[in-house]
Amino acid sequence: MSQDGDGIDLENSLGYVLKEASSALRIAMEAALRPLGLTVTQYSCLELLAQRPGLSNSDLARGAFVTRQSMNVLLQAMERDGHVTRPSEAPVGKTLPTRLTPRGRRSLQTASAAVRSVEVRMLSGMTTEDQASALRILRSMIGSLRDDA
Template sequence: MNHPDRRTGYAAWQIGQIMASRIERTLRPFQLTLAQHSALIQAAFDPGVSSATAARRAAITPQSMGTAVNGLVERGLLERRTTPGDRRTHRLHATEAGLRLAAEAGKAVEATHAEALQALTPREQEQAHSLLLKLLASLNPSAVDDGTP
């Protein structure tokens, strides 16, 4: 039997915590939180995504996503738009400034990912990525639906 601290789920949680911390540090100069970055990236890659869908994909509460979106709207990085016939559902659209910031922050986050994955060969990175996406699809199908960046 594996030591409880070495179970796959616990190891994945530890890696997730470490990566979240590293990405949060990377996003600080852009004045973005992880939730804000997720909302911004989703609006950039899937214009018109609903806040609820963005929250499900990011595996955070709708309230946390709402707070993130509010901050981005206040900064002029996102716009909320209603759809004709459905005035209650707000659709998220990145502004030009939001698209520029998403691209800049995205490059920094990519560098953080690359640095964190240096311990693996390119083939191992592909294998790990594929297996993690398979688990994610099983545990949170919304995170890997066709509209996900």
């Protein structure tokens, strides 16, 4: 409870602390990716395409937690920069499958190392068992919230 009795005690609110951790992680990732000329969203897009080549704009937007419109603008810029390629016309339906270029793969390799160093730093105060427990607990929370949706 807050001091005046209304609301919640943010210092002890798991949701608030999760948001704070998410924000700190994003800031650290942005700092690590900035020298490489990438944003977290661009990195996410490269990573998603490496794991699942040919994803659509909508699939990429969902995976990177942005709107379809934002992803479309991002993909246009990444295509101009030579990181991805999309056909000028959809081979089937309206979907333009996106694929990494060799330049995109090289950028991803460098960016992945930078992001991994951030994650290692974030987890440095935890034992391997703590890390496994944290991952299990977070997955459980996600599952519980999705089950109720």
